Amino acid sequence: MAILLAPARTARLFAAVAVQQQAFPSKPHPVPLPHCPACRRRPNRIVIEAYGTRVDFDRCGHVFTLTREALLAGLAAQRTV
Numbered sequence: 001m002a003i004l005l006a007p008a009r010t011a012r013l014f015a016a017v018a019v020q021q022q023a024f025p026s027k028p029h030p031v032p033l034p035h036c037p038a039c040r041r042r043p044n045r046i047v048i049e050a051y052g053t054r055v056d057f058d059r060c061g062h063v064f065t066l067t068r069e070a071l072l073a074g075l076a077a078q079r080t081v
Contacts, residue, residue, distance in 0.1 A: 003037075005066055005070055007072075010071065011073040011076065036059075041057070042059070052071040
């Protein structure tokens with residue numbers, strides 16, 4: 001069962017992923033991926049569905065669904081990083 005992820009939390013998650021992706025290729029100690037909002041475990045991988053309606057965390061298996069508003073908030077936060 002998927003958990004609904006609120007727009008503010010989605011914005012923080014997308015911004016943290018953007019920071020991690022920008023740091024990853026050039027830094028010897030890259031910024032870690034953000035933790036799961038449900039259980040606080042750090043994943044090795046976060047999968048954001050191409051349509052932007054679902055986010056999967058690999059270690060804990062939590063799945064989050066995004067409303068249109070949450071997706072837009074996340075994309076806006078990603079662009080400001």
